[in-house]
Amino acid sequence: MAKRRKVSNLLALAVLSALAQRAMHPYEIATTLRAWGKDQDMQIKWGSLYTVIRNMDKHGMIAAVQSSREGRRPERTVYRITDSGRAELVDWARELVSTPMPEQPRFRAGLSVLAVLHPDEATRLLRRRLDLLEDNLTAARDALAQHTRHIPRLFLVESEYDLAVQEAEAAWIRSLLAELTSGSYPGLDVWRAFHETGEMPAELTELAERTSSTE
Amino acid sequence: MAKRRKVSNLLALAVLSALAQRAMHPYEIATTLRAWGKDQDMQIKWGSLYTVIRNMDKHGMIAAVQSSREGRRPERTVYRITDSGRAELVDWARELVSTPMPEQPRFRAGLSVLAVLHPDEATRLLRRRLDLLEDNLTAARDALAQHTRHIPRLFLVESEYDLAVQEAEAAWIRSLLAELTSGSYPGLDVWRAFHETGEMPAELTELAERTSSTE
DNA sequence: GTACATATACTCGTCTGCAAGTAATCGCAT
DNA sequence: ATGCGATTACTTGCAGACGAGTATATGTAC
Numbered sequence: 001m002a003k004r005r006k007v008s009n010l011l012a013l014a015v016l017s018a019l020a021q022r023a024m025h026p027y028e029i030a031t032t033l034r035a036w037g038k039d040q041d042m043q044i045k046w047g048s049l050y051t052v053i054r055n056m057d058k059h060g061m062i063a064a065v066q067s068s069r070e071g072r073r074p075e076r077t078v079y080r081i082t083d084s085g086r087a088e089l090v091d092w093a094r095e096l097v098s099t100p101m102p103e104q105p106r107f108r109a110g111l112s113v114l115a116v117l118h119p120d121e122a123t124r125l126l127r128r129r130l131d132l133l134e135d136n137l138t139a140a141r142d143a144l145a146q147h148t149r150h151i152p153r154l155f156l157v158e159s160e161y162d163l164a165v166q167e168a169e170a171a172w173i174r175s176l177l178a179e180l181t182s183g184s185y186p187g188l189d190v191w192r193a194f195h196e197t198g199e200m201p202a203e204l205t206e207l208a209e210r211t212s213s214t215e
Numbered sequence: 216m217a218k219r220r221k222v223s224n225l226l227a228l229a230v231l232s233a234l235a236q237r238a239m240h241p242y243e244i245a246t247t248l249r250a251w252g253k254d255q256d257m258q259i260k261w262g263s264l265y266t267v268i269r270n271m272d273k274h275g276m277i278a279a280v281q282s283s284r285e286g287r288r289p290e291r292t293v294y295r296i297t298d299s300g301r302a303e304l305v306d307w308a309r310e311l312v313s314t315p316m317p318e319q320p321r322f323r324a325g326l327s328v329l330a331v332l333h334p335d336e337a338t339r340l341l342r343r344r345l346d347l348l349e350d351n352l353t354a355a356r357d358a359l360a361q362h363t364r365h366i367p368r369l370f371l372v373e374s375e376y377d378l379a380v381q382e383a384e385a386a387w388i389r390s391l392l393a394e395l396t397s398g399s400y401p402g403l404d405v406w407r408a409f410h411e412t413g414e415m416p417a418e419l420t421e422l423a424e425r426t427s428s429t430e
Numbered sequence: 431g432t433a434c435a436t437a438t439a440c441t442c443g444t445c446t447g448c449a450a451g452t453a454a455t456c457g458c459a460t
Numbered sequence: 461a462t463g464c465g466a467t468t469a470c471t472t473g474c475a476g477a478c479g480a481g482t483a484t485a486t487g488t489a490c
Contacts, residue, residue: 010319010321010324013324013328014324014327017327017328017331020331038327040317042319042324043319089328089331090331090332092328093325093328093329093331093332094332094336094340095325096321096322096324096325096328097322097325097326097329097332097337097340097341097344098340098341098343098344099343099344099347100322100344100347100348100351101321102255103318103320103321104225104255104256104257104258105318105320105380106225106311106316106318107311107312107315107376108256108373108376108377109225109228109229109256109257109311109373110308110310110311110312111312111372111373111376112229112232112253112256112372112373113228113232113304113307113308113311114308114312114369114372115369115370116232116235116304116305116308117305117308117309117312121309122312125309125312125313126312126313128313128314129312129313129314129315132314132315133315136315152401152402152405153400153401153402154329154330154400154402154406155330157326157327157329157391158323158324158326158327160387161322161323161326161384161387162323164383164384164386164387165320165380165383165384165387167383168379168380168382168383168384169376169379169380171379172375172376172379172380176372185368185369186367186368187367187368187369190367191369
């Protein structure tokens with residue numbers, strides 16, 4: 001199905017898109033990507049950059065144009081994108097856009113162990129997250145509005161997506177908090193009792209032991 | 216800020232939550248987690264499991280209880296959670312729940328290079344994603360409804376979150392598609408011209424060259 | 431009863447990611 | 461002119477992730 005990419009690090013995608021504009025040396029690629037704000041889309045770590053570029057070179061997606069040494073500075077190798085690199089860029093973009101893949105956001109992992117916290121503490125922490133999230137959102141909305149003045153929307157489409165998803169997260173947390181603070185969340189009493197008396201209700205012990213697949 | 220965890224792999228969180236129930240050996244942990252559906256929340260790879268468990272042991276979060284060898288089968292080491300492990304579980308849960316961290320979903324990366332595709336193709340691919348997403352959603356909604364009958368909502372909270380986020384993504388794609396198919400998306404003509412004539416409009420070349428930070 | 435698939439339970443070795451280190455040059459204040 | 465912090469530009473080395481391999485046990489179909 002999704003054929004395994006020769007270089008799977010998403011940083012390689014960014015490198016390809018930078019080199020599609022013009023030939024550059026690695027350090028220049030990194031600064032250009034940062035200037036474009038692509039560091040929001042994928043991690044740009046120095047260590048990884050050179051590893052990834054070496055691999056891309058090995059697999060023929062990019063090629064060294066020249067390797068100049070000015071004075072006694074470290075050698076600078078300028079790379080250009082190859083035809084096969086261009087193909088990879090387009091093919092990869094197609095895949096990423098068209099095929100949903102299961103992600104595992106850290107918040108989801110946190111929620112999956114929410115029960116280990118006392119419900120009152122969980123509520124406090126969720127409210128804190130919501131506050132931080134709303135601050136981020138205001139800032140992101142502002143930034144987007146600024147950028148929209150100078151940059152076509154096509155190049156901000158990821159930010160618009162990001163905003164939409166974060167808004168959904170905030171809304172979801174808000175509705176969960178409403179249930180928790182009003183006390184209408186089902187099982188809230190059992191949850192609280194478990195943390196205050198240490199008593200694990202029979203139904204839960206049983207549940208925990210069940211090893212059969214629930215699918 | 217977020218003090219760097221001694222074992223950062225999220226698989227360790229799942230292992231802690233499993234061992235919080237009762238002592239187990241690694242293979243049993245994995246099957247239990249899978250039975251609980253935790254493999255949706257974080258990757259459970261065989262190779263990683265043993266590496267992670269070894270590190271957790273080294274850092275005193277878990278401890279070997281016994282190491283039995285039945286017949287000539289490979290040795291089985293049963294681990295239990297330690298106090299420090301319990302503390303780590305709770306502290307980690309607190310952090311994950313309360314602190315939003317920038318994630319980099321693959322779709323976002325895909326969108327960031329959307330311009331390399333012809334707008335008509337991009338539209339087709341987005342529609343395909345939307346279709347797949349909607350199938351997933353129906354399946355996930357069904358599964359959740361089934362589970363809700365036997366399992367308290369507290370233990371399905373991650374799935375509810377997941378559903379909410381995916382629904383938001385679907386809605387966002389739907390609205391983008393509406394603009395693309397109606398032709399009302401700003402800059403659509405320039406985008407199409409670029410792909411059909413290869414002509415890069417002056418405003419874009421200029422933009423691409425600008426290296427100054429947009430922040 | 432014996433062949434063959436499936437489940438159990440790890441181990442090994444490679445490849446990747448990346449923090450930290452290195453080392454030259456540039457800007458600029460004193 | 462001279463120190464020194466920032467910037468440029470990579471290199472190194474190690475820890476962690478994980479696919480693939482290994483070896484036994486158990487079920488089961490004929």
